[in-house]
Amino acid sequence: MPKFIKNTVGKVNTTLGFFTLTVVLFWLKTYIAYQHEFTLGVKGTVQQFLLILNPFPTAIVLLGIALYFRGRLRYWLLMIIDTLQTTWLFANILYYREFSDFMSAGVIKSSGAASNNLGTSLGQIIHATDFLVYADVVLLILLLVFKVIRIDPRPFKIRYAATMTMIGVALFAVDLGMSEHDRSDLLTRTFDNNYIVKYLGLNTYAGYSFYQTEKESATRAQASSSDMKSVLAYLKKNQAGENVKYFGKAKGKNVFVIHLESFQQFLIDYKVDGKEVTPNLNKFYHDKSTLSFDNFYHQVAQGKTSDAEMMMENSLFGLPTGSAMTQYGTSNTFQAAPAILAQKGYTTAAFHGDVASFWNRDNAYKSWGYDYFFYSSYYKEKADYKIGYGLKDKIFFKDSVKYLEKLPQPFYAKLITLTNHYPYPLDKQNVSIQKTTTGDSTVDGYVQTAHYLDQAFAEFVSYLKKAGLYKNSMIVLYGDHYGISNNHRAAIAQLLGKKSITNFDLAQFQKVPFMIHSEGIKGGVNHTYGGEIDALPTIFDLLGIKNKGYIQFGTDLLSSKHDQTVAFRNGDFVSPTYTKLGSTVYNSKTGKKLTDMTDTQKKTVKQMQNHVTTELSLSDRVIQGDLLRFYTPKGFKKVNKSDYNYKVTKTLKSLKELQKEKKTSVLSKNKGKSTVDLYQTDAPELSDSSSSSSSSSK
Known part of the structure; x- marks a missing residue:
C-alpha cells in the first residue's frame, strides 16, 4: 500500500479523522445540490463564499453530537445523523423540482411530502440519480462493516467534542454576520426561502422553518371562533x-x-x-x-x-x-x-x-x-x-x-x-x-x-x-x-x-x-x-x-x-x-x-x-x-x-384547453390569430426582433 494512502487511512481510523471525513463528504454533496438542483440566484464573491461555507456550521454541530458518546455508538450515531441530514436534502431536491420551493415545517405538519399532490406525482419527478446523495453514507457504512475503516475504541475527550461544537457555532456566527451585512433583515424580514438557504444553508432553513411554524401554531392554537x-x-x-x-x-x-x-x-x-x-x-x-x-x-x-x-x-x-x-x-x-x-x-x-x-x-x-x-x-x-x-x-x-x-x-x-x-x-x-x-x-x-x-x-x-x-x-x-x-x-x-x-x-x-x-x-x-x-x-x-x-x-x-x-x-x-x-x-x-x-x-x-x-x-x-x-x-x-398548480407545462396545457371550452379570450375572438404582433416596443434589447418597432411613447 502506498505510503500516502496508508497515512490517510491511518488518520481516518481515528475518531477525529472519521468525523472530518463525514463532514467533508456531507458538505460536498450539499454544495453540488446547491449548484445543480436548486436555483438560488447566487451573485458576487460574497454570496459564492457563503454558499461554500454554509453547509459546514450545522453539519459540524449536528454530527458533533455523536462525539459526546463512546465506542461503536459514537460511529453509528454519526451515520444516523448523517442519514437524517441526507434525507432532508433528498426530500428538498424532490420538493423543489415540483414546487420551486423548499419544504417547510408547515407542509410537513399538515400533510407531509404528499402536500399539494406531491405524493401522487412522486414517480414522475424522482430521478434514479437522486439517490446518489446517499452514496457517501452507504460507502462509509460499508467501510465500517468490512473494517476498511476501523472503529477507534479510545475515549474522545469531552473538551475536544466541545471544541468542535464551538467551531461549528463560531462558523455559524461568521456566516450569519456576513449574510446580514450582505442582506439586512434576512430573518426578521424574510423575502424568500431561497435567500435563507443561499445564505445560511438548508439545515438552518429547517430550524428557522420549524421555529416560525411553532410560533405561528401557538398563536393559531390559542385562537377560537369567538x-x-x-x-x-x-x-x-x-x-x-x-x-x-x-x-x-x-x-x-x-x-x-x-x-x-x-x-x-x-x-x-x-x-x-x-x-x-x-x-x-x-x-x-x-x-x-x-x-x-x-x-x-x-x-x-x-x-x-x-x-x-x-x-x-x-x-x-x-x-x-x-x-x-x-x-x-x-x-x-x-x-x-x-x-x-x-x-x-x-x-x-x-x-x-x-x-x-x-x-x-x-x-x-x-x-x-x-x-x-x-x-x-x-x-x-x-x-x-x-x-x-x-x-x-x-x-x-x-x-x-x-x-x-x-x-x-x-x-x-x-x-x-x-x-x-x-x-x-x-x-x-x-x-x-x-x-x-x-x-x-x-x-x-x-x-x-x-x-x-x-x-x-x-x-x-x-x-x-x-x-x-x-x-x-x-x-x-x-x-x-x-x-x-x-x-x-x-x-x-x-x-x-x-x-x-x-x-x-x-x-x-x-x-x-x-x-x-x-x-x-x-x-x-x-x-x-x-x-x-x-x-x-x-x-x-x-x-x-x-x-x-x-x-x-x-x-x-x-x-x-x-x-x-x-x-x-x-x-x-x-x-x-x-x-x-x-x-x-x-x-x-x-x-x-x-x-x-x-x-x-x-x-x-x-x-x-x-x-x-x-x-x-x-x-x-x-x-x-x-x-x-x-x-x-x-x-x-x-x-x-x-x-392550483403554477408549473409551466400544466398551465400551458390548461390555457390550450380553455381556448376550446371558452370562446371569450382575445385569442378566441380573433379567430385564433395572435395579437402579439400588435405590440410595439422600442426596447433596444429587442431591436433585432421583427415584432419590435419604434414606439411613440417617448
Whole structure:
C-alpha cells in the first residue's frame, strides 16, 4: 500500500479523522445540490463564499453530537445523523423540482411530502440519480462493516467534542454576520426561502422553518371562533357602504391591476430640466375617465411590496414585523380578490418577471385563489433582458401578452413591474432623461427608472387599445411603497424645492398614486384621504360587488361615509385635520406642530388614535390567529389550495384547453390569430426582433 494512502487511512481510523471525513463528504454533496438542483440566484464573491461555507456550521454541530458518546455508538450515531441530514436534502431536491420551493415545517405538519399532490406525482419527478446523495453514507457504512475503516475504541475527550461544537457555532456566527451585512433583515424580514438557504444553508432553513411554524401554531392554537366577534362588531360599526353614483359602473369589465414598483406620488407632473418624468402616467392621471387620488398613502412596514399586495387584494394590513405573505401565505385561510372574482365568473392571473418564490408568492397566490401565475420561468431570459430583481418592464409587458390574450374574459390580471426598484440601476441604452442633481447617488437615478416605467406603461396601453381591451377594461394603477426612504432628507428637500423638511413633510412624502380608469365613469382628481387598505372596497364598488360580509378593514374611497383617518403601520396616522407622528400632532392643513391643544382637539386626536390602534390590532389578530378559518361570507366558497398548480407545462396545457371550452379570450375572438404582433416596443434589447418597432411613447 502506498505510503500516502496508508497515512490517510491511518488518520481516518481515528475518531477525529472519521468525523472530518463525514463532514467533508456531507458538505460536498450539499454544495453540488446547491449548484445543480436548486436555483438560488447566487451573485458576487460574497454570496459564492457563503454558499461554500454554509453547509459546514450545522453539519459540524449536528454530527458533533455523536462525539459526546463512546465506542461503536459514537460511529453509528454519526451515520444516523448523517442519514437524517441526507434525507432532508433528498426530500428538498424532490420538493423543489415540483414546487420551486423548499419544504417547510408547515407542509410537513399538515400533510407531509404528499402536500399539494406531491405524493401522487412522486414517480414522475424522482430521478434514479437522486439517490446518489446517499452514496457517501452507504460507502462509509460499508467501510465500517468490512473494517476498511476501523472503529477507534479510545475515549474522545469531552473538551475536544466541545471544541468542535464551538467551531461549528463560531462558523455559524461568521456566516450569519456576513449574510446580514450582505442582506439586512434576512430573518426578521424574510423575502424568500431561497435567500435563507443561499445564505445560511438548508439545515438552518429547517430550524428557522420549524421555529416560525411553532410560533405561528401557538398563536393559531390559542385562537377560537369567538375571536371573530370583536372583528365583526368593529366592521359592522365602521361599515361605509357604497356610492350609488359609481356602484357597478365597471360591472363585467376586465380588471387590470398594474403594480408600480417604488413609485411615489410626487413623480406625477414632476419635471427634470423642464422635461416631464412621467408624461404618459400624467396624461392617464388627468384623463376625464380616470379617478385619481392625490391623498393616497402607502401603509407598508417591513413586508414592503408583500404588505402592499396583502392590502390591495385582501384589505388586511401587513404585520408590524416580517411579511404576512411569507409567514402566513401558505397556511392561512384567505378570502382575497382573486377568489371572490373567480367565483363571480372571472379568470384570475398574476404576472411577474421574478422567481415564483419571492415573497412566497407561489404559495400565497394559491391561498388567494389565483387561477394562474406567470413568473420568470414563463419568460425568455437573456442577460440584458434583466435588471435588478427581474425582467425589464418593457420586455415584461410585451412578453406577458402571449399569455394575456389566452385568458377567458372577463379576467382579473395583476402585472407587477420591477425596473423602478432600489437602487435604480439602468443601462445606458435605456436612459432617456437626465438624473436629478441632489448629489445623492441613490436618489438621483430614481427619475430615470421611473421614466422608463412610464414608457413601458404607454406601450402596454397602446397594445390594449389595438387589441380591443382598453374600452372594456377597468385599469387600476397603484404605487406599492416609497422609492426614496426618509434617510435621504437633504435630497428629498431638494426634490421638493425646500431648504429643509420636517417630519410632517416626510409623512406627506409617503403618498403613492392610486388611479382607476374605466371608459364611461366620471373621473377627476379626488382629494379624499385614504390608503392601500381602502383600494379593494373601492374597486368592488365600481365592479358592483357589495363588500358587506367580507372581512375588509378598508372602506370605499368613493363613499360619503369613508373614514379619512389613514393608519400607518407603526400606529401613526394622517387625516385632513390632524397628523400624528410619534407623540407630536400637526395641523394637516398648515403642517405646523400643535403645541397648545384644546381639550376638544386632544379628545378628537385620542379617538382617532384609538380607531387606528384598534383596526391594526384586529387585522393582526385575523392573520396571526388565522381567524378566517372560522368565518365564511355568504355565497363564498372556501379556497382549496390543492386546486392550483403554477408549473409551466400544466398551465400551458390548461390555457390550450380553455381556448376550446371558452370562446371569450382575445385569442378566441380573433379567430385564433395572435395579437402579439400588435405590440410595439422600442426596447433596444429587442431591436433585432421583427415584432419590435419604434414606439411613440417617448
